[in-house]
Amino acid sequence: MTDSRKQKLIDLGPDALADALLNFAVHSAEADDLIEQMIATPKGNVQRFKKKLSGLKRSRRFIDWRGSASFARELEMLLQDLKSGVDDPLTGVELVAAFYEADSIIFEMCDDSSGNIGDVFRYDAKELFVDYAARCSDKDKIADTILKVNQKDSYGIRDTLINCAGECLPESVIRTMITTLQKWADKEKDEYGKRHHLMLIESLARQIKDAKLFEETRIASWGKLSTAALIDIARVYLESGDVETAHSWLKKIPEGETFQAYERDKLLLEIYHKQDDSGKLTELLYKKFRSYHSTDTLQALLDLIGHDKRDEVIADEVEQILKTDSLRESDAEFLIAVGKIDEAETYLLRRADQLDGNHYGSLLSLAEAMDSENRHLVTSMIYRSLLISILQRGYTKAYPHGIRYLKKLDKLAVTISDWKEFNHHEAFKEQLIQAHGRKRSFWSKYEVKK
Numbered sequence: 001m002t003d004s005r006k007q008k009l010i011d012l013g014p015d016a017l018a019d020a021l022l023n024f025a026v027h028s029a030e031a032d033d034l035i036e037q038m039i040a041t042p043k044g045n046v047q048r049f050k051k052k053l054s055g056l057k058r059s060r061r062f063i064d065w066r067g068s069a070s071f072a073r074e075l076e077m078l079l080q081d082l083k084s085g086v087d088d089p090l091t092g093v094e095l096v097a098a099f100y101e102a103d104s105i106i107f108e109m110c111d112d113s114s115g116n117i118g119d120v121f122r123y124d125a126k127e128l129f130v131d132y133a134a135r136c137s138d139k140d141k142i143a144d145t146i147l148k149v150n151q152k153d154s155y156g157i158r159d160t161l162i163n164c165a166g167e168c169l170p171e172s173v174i175r176t177m178i179t180t181l182q183k184w185a186d187k188e189k190d191e192y193g194k195r196h197h198l199m200l201i202e203s204l205a206r207q208i209k210d211a212k213l214f215e216e217t218r219i220a221s222w223g224k225l226s227t228a229a230l231i232d233i234a235r236v237y238l239e240s241g242d243v244e245t246a247h248s249w250l251k252k253i254p255e256g257e258t259f260q261a262y263e264r265d266k267l268l269l270e271i272y273h274k275q276d277d278s279g280k281l282t283e284l285l286y287k288k289f290r291s292y293h294s295t296d297t298l299q300a301l302l303d304l305i306g307h308d309k310r311d312e313v314i315a316d317e318v319e320q321i322l323k324t325d326s327l328r329e330s331d332a333e334f335l336i337a338v339g340k341i342d343e344a345e346t347y348l349l350r351r352a353d354q355l356d357g358n359h360y361g362s363l364l365s366l367a368e369a370m371d372s373e374n375r376h377l378v379t380s381m382i383y384r385s386l387l388i389s390i391l392q393r394g395y396t397k398a399y400p401h402g403i404r405y406l407k408k409l410d411k412l413a414v415t416i417s418d419w420k421e422f423n424h425h426e427a428f429k430e431q432l433i434q435a436h437g438r439k440r441s442f443w444s445k446y447e448v449k450k
Contacts, residue, residue: 046085049095052078056105063110072116075106079124090141092132097145099125103155121157126164133168143169143177150200151184162200166207174204178213195221209240225252227259234267243274278304293317293334314338322347327354329362336369345375352381352422357389371412377420380412384428391436403446 063071079099086092100121112118133142146161153159165174178201185197198221205214214236218229225233230252237246250264250271257264265288272281285304289297302310318340321331327348335344348355348366357363367382383405390402406429413425423431437443 046082046091046095049078049081049085052081053098053102056102056109059105059109061109065111065113068110068112068114068116071110072120075117075120076124079120079128083128086132089132089136090138093129093136093142093145096125096129096132097149097161100149100158100161103157107155107157118157122160126160129161130164130167136168139169139173140176143173147177147180153196159200159203162203163207165204171208174208178204206236206239209236211237211240211242211245227253227257227264231260231263231267235263238267238270243271247271247275289313290317290320293321293328293331295334295337298334298338314340318343325351327351329359329366332366333362336366341373341375345370345373345378348378349381349420352378352385355382355385357385357387360386360389376412376415377418377422380409380416380425381422383409383412387432391432391439391442394439396441399442399445402442406446 079096082092082095082099086095103121106117110117136142143165146165150158150162165177169177181197181201181204185194185201188194188197198217201217202214202221205211205217211233215233218233219225222229230249234246234249237243237249246267250267253264265284268284269281272278272284282301282304285297285301289301298310298313301313305313318335318338321335322343324331332344332348335341335347348370355363363382363386367379367386370379370382387402387405387409390398390405409425409428416425433443
């Protein structure tokens with residue numbers, strides 16, 4: 001379809017396309033800017049880049065969050081001017097660096113809560129810098145430029161150039177950069193400034209896979225190592241190929257520590273794979289499966305121990321789930337996912353008093369799943385919790401949902417003959433009126449819609 005439209009446009013001829021583009025440019029500043037970029041000489045586009053950057057520095061306008069996407073496109077076009085105008089790699093590097101050095105001006109003139117502006121620095125500008133730097137023969141000059149830009153980084157965006165040094169510089173040049181940064185850190189009196197330089201060394205050490213340097217720098221920066229630091233050090237050792245040392249760092253994490261457990265277990269899985277330790281691997285996969293029942297954790301376990309054990313594993317785990325007293329919505333979702341509908345119904349009914357309607361995302365999917373299986377009593381209990389949550393919070397914007405839930409409960413009540421220990425629908429509704437009868441905006445709409 002796209003090729004067909006392109007050919008039809010080509011068939012219109014250059015005059016028709018030029019007229020259409022010029023007419024469009026009358027109503028679109030972006031289109032007008034694109035035309036100027038396309039017809040300018042390379043030297044002209046460089047001048048356009050410099051003029052736009054200078055204009056930003058003089059600007060007094062402020063862009064709120066609603067205009068941030070448009071402003072991001074404006075910055076992208078600015079970089080496109082540079083890409084279209086500069087072929088000399090070193091000149092390109094210096095001009096992209098100038099863009100990064102304008103970060104304070106750019107961020108102070110806009111609300112970047114959406115992250116659109118930051119992404120221009122992290123992706124568009126970074127890719128352009130790497131493209132120029134990779135083609136530039138003067139690698140020492142590239143390194144000096146990166147270091148100069150990163151002498152200060154008030155907005156936490158300039159280190160993007162440090163983080164991509166490995167894509168355009170050889171290890172020998174990066175090690176010279178590390179030596180310079182270490183000298184800066186040693187001379188720095190301000191603790192924050194010192195830590196800033198050390199963090200940059202960490203990034204470079206990781207890129208050249210010098211895990212020992214990364215470890216020493218992290219210790220110099222923070223002293224006592226947190227769980228996150230232990231995981232970071234282990235990760236870099238693993239990336240550098242030292243599996244045993246990586247494992248030894250993870251062992252330093254205290255037993256029972258839950259912080260960043262996902263990241264720790266992810267590294268352990270890779271370590272056990274590389275060590276070919278099927279016993280530890282099985283133990284860890286069982287642990288992950290039991291801590292969070294899902295088809296994904298089940299699949300990972302069965303891939304290792306064999307899919308012929310599926311029924312046995314599920315049967316054992318269902319038994320354990322039903323023995324627990326507390327409600328975990330993920331367990332109910334798992335029971336449904338593996339086809340244990342009777343067990344899911346039993347599980348939810350026995351823990352109906354724990355249903356929290358504030359968890360509407362997971363509860364709504366559970367209600368729909370149970371309803372599709374004609375398990376009307378448990379479906380009603382779930383919808384009751386959702387409705388009660390809306391009324392207790394007095395969240396008027398959600399009243400249309402609450403009305404829909406109550407109407408659903410009205411219909412379900414007709415199909416339920418055995419309410420077990422739960423209140424009949426009319427009794428539940430009476431309690432609801434007693435507790436929330438003054439919420440007239442809800443009841444008036446319910447009566448009308450009913």
